[in-house]
Amino acid sequence: MADRTSLAVRDLAVEFRSEQGVVRALDGVSFDLHAGRTLGVVGESGCGKSVTARSILRIVDRPGRITAGRMILDPGTPREVDLAQLDPESKEMRGVRGGRVGLIFQEPMTALSVHYTVGNQIMEAVLQHADISKAEAQNRAIELLREVGIPRPETRISAYPFELSGGLRQRVGIAMALAGDPEIVIADEPTTALDVTTQAQILSLLRRLQEEKNIALMLITHDMGVIAEMADEVAVMYLGRVVEFAPVEEVFSEPRHPYTRALLRAVPSILATPRQRLSTIGGAVPHPGARPSGCPFHPRCSEQLGALCTEQSPRPVPPGRSGAACFKVDQSEAVTA
Amino acid sequence: MVIYLLRRLGLALITCVFISIFTFVIIRLPPGDFVDAYIANLAASGSSVSAEQAEAMRREYGLDRPVVVQYGIWMGRVLKGDFGVSMVWRRPVTEVIGDRLWLTMAVSVSALFLTWMIALPIGIYSAMRQYSIGDYIFTTLGFIGLAIPNFLLALILMYLGFRYLGLNVGGLFSAEYAQAPWSLARVWDLTKHLPLPAAVLAMAGTAQLIRIMRANLLDELRKPYVVTARAKGLTEMRAVLKYPVRAALNPFASSLAYLFPYLVSGSIIVSLVLGLPTVGPLLLQALVAQDMFLAGAIVLLLGVMTVIGTLISDMLLMWIDPRIRLEGR
Known part of the structure; x- marks a missing residue:
């Protein structure tokens, strides 16, 4: 597939400096987003998924800052720009936020302000990125609410978020992310806070909107089921690194990285016998401030190769190609080659 | 929204009634009644009042009636803007408080x-x-x-x-x-x-x-x-x-x-x-001199003003927070 690359992230590193020391939240992350395609980003909590999303929009909370890497928006076009080089407060960067890159949030309740109507909050996003009158913005907001499948949008526009159900609120959140007509949408765990039925509705809505608008979607989740349903490619993240990248079928049929395999084993199966214990990954994600030496996954890895894994860091996955950052994978590839 | 406002208004009125009862109790706290105090005041300045005159005054002020009736009479006067006479200043309380x-x-x-x-x-x-x-x-x-x-x-x-x-x-x-x-x-x-x-x-x-x-x-x-x-x-x-x-x-x-x-x-x-020239020092003087009508009037006015302040802040809250405004919608 020769889909246009919308965003090329290369070797992105983000650090949080505090009195307790420097925490590397992202350590050389690379991936591409393509128009009309979905990149699933998966991993446990604390592995850098959300920081990646916020870095792209340059809204990482202080004291976090980007220390290395590039984030090229629309590479090879006249609109090409490296987001890492922009001043976060600059007019251009604010135009990117919501205008070229939209963000959908995890918590539809807390992500909307209770102090303003749904219409007010959507119109604000519309007016921020289009030079139109208030009346036109209101029509556009109603149009957006209709697009995301909210019934009776003309009346709902004057509702407050606390008057809507969780599913409707998330639809409002999606409408808001689309208000500036962005080509890239980042959805940060958009269904985590919703019940299963609503999840399915929101996911199919996202897919429909993506097809209609040819959006490059970056879907952050820790739910392998969501990945299987939605993603074209998958980036598995661990401790601020992409440890495996592959088309979605490959990730499920022949996962390369031991971490990916462990994640897949931890998915509950409908075929499991009753009372069968769910497989878990031993231990917890280490604090990014106490990053293990060598391969960051080695303390929890069931297949580690001894000194090689504890002392040396495996090569990062080259962007755009299937692969895993793992010595074991390197060895087996060397054998087959 | 209207319900919220009405409820707040009702609560404010009830609070004002309680403040007035409290004030009435303060006024009646010193031993004896207003006429006793008045006579004692006059005696201190050399003149005297006959027993009949005293009785007449008591009747006039309703001091021979039950307490509840007295409260009613007092409230009736207060609502008409008559807070009684300041014993220290020998002038109507309204005049003393004035500006x-x-x-x-x-x-x-x-x-x-x-x-x-x-x-x-x-x-x-x-x-x-x-x-x-x-x-x-x-x-x-x-x-x-x-x-x-x-x-x-x-x-x-x-x-x-x-x-x-x-x-x-x-x-x-x-x-x-x-x-x-x-x-x-x-x-x-x-x-x-x-x-x-x-x-x-x-x-x-x-x-x-x-x-x-x-x-x-x-x-x-x-x-x-x-x-x-x-x-x-x-x-x-x-x-x-x-x-x-x-x-x-x-x-x-x-x-x-x-x-x-x-x-x-x-x-x-x-x-x-x-x-x-604010009411603060006046209240202090009134309390020191046991000038109960004056003190009572000030306490009542301050109390009511506080209730009004609370009401205003409630309305502000309503304006700021739609969750309060839309209560019960």
Whole structure:
């Protein structure tokens, strides 16, 4: 597939400096987003998924800052720009936020302000990125609410978020992310806070909107089921690194990285016998401030190769190609080659 | 919304009734009744009252009737604007209080206004630039402001104003306007005298509100909707002012309710030091002299004003927070 690359992230590193020391939240992350395609980003909590999303929009909370890497928006076009080089407060960067890159949030309740109507909050996003009158913005907001499948949008526009159900609120959140007509949408765990039925509705809505608008979607989740349903490619993240990248079928049929395999084993199966214990990954994600030496996954890895894994860091996955950052994978590839 | 307003209004009325009962109890607290006190007063000044005269007075004031009826009679007079006679001043209470009530209001409201004007921007700045040098400076100043007794500040400011600026400090009017009837010139004179007492009274409240605003806003700044606002492409200033500041105002408005009575009752010493013709010093005198009708009237008026202040802050809350406005929709 020769889909246009919308965003090329290369070797992105983000650090949080505090009195307790420097925490590397992202350590050389690379991936591409393509128009009309979905990149699933998966991993446990604390592995850098959300920081990646916020870095792209340059809204990482202080004291976090980007220390290395590039984030090229629309590479090879006249609109090409490296987001890492922009001043976060600059007019251009604010135009990117919501205008070229939209963000959908995890918590539809807390992500909307209770102090303003749904219409007010959507119109604000519309007016921020289009030079139109208030009346036109209101029509556009109603149009957006209709697009995301909210019934009776003309009346709902004057509702407050606390008057809507969780599913409707998330639809409002999606409408808001689309208000500036962005080509890239980042959805940060958009269904985590919703019940299963609503999840399915929101996911199919996202897919429909993506097809209609040819959006490059970056879907952050820790739910392998969501990945299987939605993603074209998958980036598995661990401790601020992409440890495996592959088309979605490959990730499920022949996962390369031991971490990916462990994640897949931890998915509950409908075929499991009753009372069968769910497989878990031993231990917890280490604090990014106490990053293990060598391969960051080695303390929890069931297949580690001894000194090689504890002392040396495996090569990062080259962007755009299937692969895993793992010595074991390197060895087996060397054998087959 | 209407229901909310009506309920608040009803509660306010009930509170006022309780305040009036409380006031009535205060008036009746000293041994004997008003006539006994009146006779004793006259006796002290050399004249005397016959037993018949005393009985006639008791009947006139309804003092021979049951307590509940007496309360009713008293309330009836109060509602007509008759608060009885001040025993110390030998004049109707309304005359004694006179302009003082409005002057108290003027001082308190300007102090409140000043408090808001200073505390709001500094609180926002301190939260947005937490742990910056500016934040530390304002925090230090705030704690100093909280710690200095305001009568001391009043004395210092009076001294500085008199010594270096040659200002006529103290009081709310210049000598030539003190007893003059109301005129535009007198109002202007009042306006010129207001800033000093207002600033002194505002100080402690300002320091407190800065802390409240800073803490509230710091909480709100961490909420996801702030990220939403930023992700829309709003400038940081606009994102912060529109969303978290609005949310942080919520407790700010409710603090109005307690700040108001605090300003009135807390101003007694400052008013004495600055020689302000407000009700604070009058209340103190009335209490010292056991002038119960005067004290009762002041307590009643302050109580009612506090209730009104609370009502205003409730309405502000309603305006700020749609969740309150839409209660029961």
